[in-house]
Amino acid sequence: MDSHREYGSFLCALSDEELVSYISQLSEASQRREDFSDYDEFQAQSTQLDKEKESDEKPTSLQSNGTDPFDDGLDDMLAQIEEEDRQETGHLGAEGTALGSKTGAKEDADTDSDSEPNFHGLKSHKFGDFGTYFRNKHIKQQIADKEYVEWEQQRLLQQHGAENDHKKIFAGCIIHVNGHTDPSIDEIHRMVILRGGKFLSYLTKKSAATHIICDKLTPRKSIEFKHRKVVKAKWIVDCVEKNELLDWKEYRVISDVTIDQRRLDQFASSKSAKANLEDHEAANNVSEAFNIEDEIDDSLDLEQDEVVVPKDHEAAQPLNSKLMENGDDHVTNDNPIVASTTESHSIRGMNATHPDFVRHFFAKSRLHHLSRWKAELRLRFLKKIADQKDFPHDREPYATSERIILHVDFDCFFATVSCLNRQDLDIDTDPVAVTHGGQTSDIASCNYIARRQGVKNGMWGSRAMQLCPNLIKLDYDFDAYERTSNEFYNYLINKKIFDHIYPVSIDEVLLDATSFCHANGEQVAETVRALIDDIRTDIKNITHCTVSIGASSNVLLAKLALRHAKPNGAFYLQENIPDFLDSIAVKELPGIGGSIESKLCEILKMDRESSRPMISHLRSLSYEKLVKVFGKKTGMKLFDFARGKDETSISLTPSNTASILSRKSVSVDVNYGIRFENIHEVDRFLMNLAEELHSRLIKLDLCGSRITLRLARRSIDAPVEPPKYLGMGVCDMFSKSSSLGVATNDWGVIGAEMKALYRMLNIPVNELRGVAVTLTNLTGTNEGYARQMKLPFSANTAPKSVDKAQCEEKRLKARQKEEITESKTKTLLEYANIDWNTFQELPIDIRKEITSELKKRGILNLSRDTKKMYDRNKRSSATAGKVFMQQLLPLQTGRPAEYARVVESASSSPRKKRKQDTKVASKIDLDESFIQNLPSSLQDEVMRDLQYQGLNKQLDLSSSPKKSELDSSRARKNAPRITENWLKNQKRFNELPTFLQKFRTLPEIKRSLDDWFSMTLTQNGPHEDDVAIFTTYLDDLINEGHFSIATLLVKHLKVNIDALRCKVNMPNSFSPERSFSEGDALKDWIKSMDKMINPVLNNYASVNNIVLTI
């Protein structure tokens, strides 16, 4: 899926014309029923879900021509597999899949799923193989289910010949599983969908589940589900056994009791079950009791719920090719299933357990948008200035004359812009504020009329209404903010008179106008005043919004001047600076907040309530005193600021820009809607975050090697539900980071690490209120590789041969995105010439990527209906998270797991300031089992979790270990315990084997593996020494706690081998000599894999009771 993303990057790198031309070519190629080999290039590892598609495409990835024997879909694929099976039994001993899966035997529960999915599929009876499959988002679930059912039917057909289909006993049933069950949720899922039922993995308040499967109901749940059919899992089992739909009432979990009794029940059970919990939790039960009436009201509604069976959207319509006017609104409801079945209900009451929560939340989060815009601006300027490197006609650095700094800022930005399309309102007379609306909703921005009444940005709605009862609430319009800001920045850039333009935020900029203002000789002040007036007039004309401008000789004074200028004004601060400063509160200084202010109050012995410390106070403090209290830099800054001194530079030159504007970290934070009940939900959410982080990394072309997880836990004295709906309330923060040793952007690795970190922080799931993940130690994805490749396409050239395009695109992967298009005013006439019906035939993934790219560029605006069609077959891009997960939950024997990972600071924040009455989450050391340290309330859940994992366990990959392997496995058992100290004394990770030495990021290492692999094709296989080096390297990785990365690399190699096998087994495709040499290479590789590489993983896996599902 890595490469799946890269395909997106590739599309992204094309200019509009190139993109359109490229699409034309694609549809032509598709007409000729050619394969989509260009996409194959980007299609390396994929999930089991992609199995059909992959077997279509994978084998071609190493081909130099375009013939694809699997082209014709499932039937051909199955035939081909049969063929291969026959061929393989004819081979020597080394046949079978590379990672040691056994020979053709159908009953072999082959865990080798990723790269040889067809083998995997046919041999496997265990639905548990599809662990990853079930990590699909609910929305895609129904589609995936349908595919699975079709696949299973094919399988039965293959195995038993004629009709052996399952009876559709669950037709019309929509099943949801709650909590842990026996059999597992996966098993139930499988049984249900194969017999005509639908499966819901996420239960919305109003969603259509007909039955809820649950072996044990928590008191709260039993109330929530009061009016649903809650059934024991045995019902499913018995139905399947009898092959008919049995009466669910025989298996009901909730017996018929009155509500009053239930209430008593609840208290009784909660008393005993939660006896060992903290007091405040018992108190919560009381508050829950007050909510019971509400909940009952709620559930009564459910009773009337009709069963809504998701309809399939059969009709494939041609792409509706409207040019985009202002596309929004496909943010939340762009999934066909959600849109068609549950309508707006599913969005309502959505919290972070909802599979689409992250997207939904970010789409509406103002702070997210502010941060995103800022990052995008910085990147834009970074690239712009890097580009100027080539044109050394740079502005002459001005002489030492006094700088002229302008600080430009829109007046109450959101409010002003949101007011533009409200003819009924006047921003100058009506008090308005932008907010989502409710009592506890934040005021993002209020105008100056409202401010006069005391309303402030960031204030809650209720308080604002108190202060200003006639306050008018405005809706957010993020697109309009972005547009306005673009006009603003484009204007400034095009003016070309500034020495420097430094973006501060979407609505705020610092300008260095020194050269311009000194050009007119002596009349500096006049020029400044004329300039700021011009700018204000121009921007008012362009954007219809007012800006204020502060001007002075440094950044600090410009900012203070701006404050004075607002609203809708300008101020050039030139003289009487000390007097000007004296009237300003210290808190107004940039970078000085409440923390410093209160410290100042302390040392000034001021009363916090009555008066605020002013700059005049600050100036009375000595330099030494300030440094002593606030530290070197802060003390010095305060001292200087008090005197109007500020050396802060806003100069951006090709040499310094990278260090100023390039980012040092990437993070994804969600501190809203976090309400979980079990570890599964948390894990799923962590994976969602990892996926989000991954997609940002791909866009930025970055990898990182250090992950930090920061969790917010409800403070012990905070109420379970804070005033703000789904808000985080008062929380304690816990964070933990770990070094991956290698830079990555793989969300499997990131997600696994997050899960590990989560468990080490050990926050009870129901106390969790916020999750944030940060990736640092960033490097470019392709660092060390050639970039700046030429684009293979242009609007005017005829389509190139597949070969050539394929080859070019491979190189394209190394190309870095550079430019930023400044306007999207180009109209693309060629666009109309594309044959959309043919385009329709392209594989869904390609279409999806292209469509989203077009949409992003504003070339295409999809109506919801059209989009439905596009997403109909959308598949999960889930990766093999399960493998990593098993590293954490390795228990087959019930023995506690042992950890070996590199993690700094084993406890949660030893340096952290202890808040009184705050219980610090118990720590888990490297070698401890985490179970014993869990609160007893959670141990049960986790143990069940482990059992659940155990149910899905797979057979080990390898055939029985050879003697030497046993020895080494024994040796490991006697090896010293892995402690931090021990690790320190081991060979450092960055002492890489030579052939891997220069590669620092995971994609680079993978690439080097690819290179190595293709090199060996002409040499009858890999050199023994190289394999040895590689295994040593794997060993090192594992010893450093990076087992997941090791598996990833092996898997990657295996993908290559599988592709090679497909190629070798394909007759007529190649000249005989070449096939021969490759055949030898294949045998050699399979041997190396079995004899040398697999044992490394398997040894570690068996010693640590890890179930390998490579």
Add this chain to the structure above:
DNA sequence: AAGGTCGGTAAG
């Protein structure tokens, strides 16, 4: 001293 990590803070 130099350099790392971590928590805290500020901004918009």
Add this chain to the structure above:
DNA sequence: CATCGCTTACCGACCTT
């Protein structure tokens, strides 16, 4: 219904080398 409490950078403290 509500509501969408993000994300980055810097600093100082404290740790290791």
